[in-house]
Amino acid sequence: MIDVDIRVAVADRHRRFELAARFATDVPVAVLYGPSGAGKSLTLQAIAGLLRPASGHIRVGGRALFDSAAGVDVPAPRREVGYLFQNYALFPHLSVRQNVEFGLRSWCRRRLAPAQRERVDALLDSLGLRPMAGSRPSSLSGGQQQRVALARALAREPRLLLLDEPFAALNPMLRASLREELARIRRQWDIPMVMITHDVDDVVALADAVFVYAEGRIIRQIDVPGAEAREAVRTELVPPPAREETPAQTRLRALLGSAR
Numbered sequence: 001m002i003d004v005d006i007r008v009a010v011a012d013r014h015r016r017f018e019l020a021a022r023f024a025t026d027v028p029v030a031v032l033y034g035p036s037g038a039g040k041s042l043t044l045q046a047i048a049g050l051l052r053p054a055s056g057h058i059r060v061g062g063r064a065l066f067d068s069a070a071g072v073d074v075p076a077p078r079r080e081v082g083y084l085f086q087n088y089a090l091f092p093h094l095s096v097r098q099n100v101e102f103g104l105r106s107w108c109r110r111r112l113a114p115a116q117r118e119r120v121d122a123l124l125d126s127l128g129l130r131p132m133a134g135s136r137p138s139s140l141s142g143g144q145q146q147r148v149a150l151a152r153a154l155a156r157e158p159r160l161l162l163l164d165e166p167f168a169a170l171n172p173m174l175r176a177s178l179r180e181e182l183a184r185i186r187r188q189w190d191i192p193m194v195m196i197t198h199d200v201d202d203v204v205a206l207a208d209a210v211f212v213y214a215e216g217r218i219i220r221q222i223d224v225p226g227a228e229a230r231e232a233v234r235t236e237l238v239p240p241p242a243r244e245e246t247p248a249q250t251r252l253r254a255l256l257g258s259a260r
């Protein structure tokens with residue numbers, strides 16, 4: 001179960017944004033969906049421990065990661081939450097294997113334990129990365145880089161995986177195959193996921209519940225209880241038909257037309 005109820009304010013010199021996100025779910029794949037700038041990434045950052053809410057709580061599997069009333073704020077590295085960033089954020093000077101092993105090493109523990117080595121090998125195999133384990137990320141395709149980032153996020157045995165638009169940088173054909181791969185990986189490693197996407201096809205393929213954002217709030221929850229409900233979500237998420245043209249729009253269209 002993931003249980004989030006947070007209020008966060010971010011501001012720079014010119015603007016301020018307030019997020020008040022609240023959702024609780026125990027589905028395998030929860031999707032955060034909504035327009036750009038609605039507060040989805042800030043929600044993931046707060047869950048990962050990269051952004052401190054002003055108040056509220058974040059609980060994963062019954063464990064409090066943040067609770068302002070109880071004074072709990074578990075540091076990011078101890079949250080056991082994997083985070084797959086939009087741009088993968090791989091280390092360019094490390095090989096594929098070193099990237100995957102990165103989170104398992106520390107300054108005092110240079111060698112991996114046998115169980116950790118086994119997990120890294122299993123992840124490299126499972127994601128088809130073994131042949132390129134010694135290569136640098138720059139020599140890999142976008143889809144391969146995405147798999148390295150996924151393997152790295154899974155290597156530390158997270159209790160929850162956060163994915164911020166994991167397919168955004170990929171071409172449509174690759175997206176379709178990586179969606180299937182992600183669904184398989186999720187089942188194989190049995191890890192719940194919270195994923196941001198703008199792509200209704202991602203929602204249809206993967207989501208068990210959708211939380212719809214607008215202007216810093218979750219305005220709607222759509223449950224996807226089974227395979228037959230999947231396609232129905234598409235119609236729920238399609239934007240409403242355009243409103244009838246206003247008189248001002250008609251004038252503008254006429255002006256633009258006559259200017260040609």
Ligand SMILES: Nc1ncnc2c1ncn2[C@@H]1O[C@H](COP(=O)(O)OP(=O)(O)OP(=O)(O)O)[C@@H](O)[C@H]1O
Pocket residue numbers: 010011012015016017034035036037038039040041042043
């Ligand atoms: N440090 C900051 N200072 C000021 N505003 C910020 C800061 N970080 C984020 N914002 C603003 O907060 C709002 C929500 O940002 P967020 O990244 O959560 O949006 P999002 O829903 O993930 O959008 P997208 O789908 O485009 O990634 C945006 O308007 C963003 O510009």
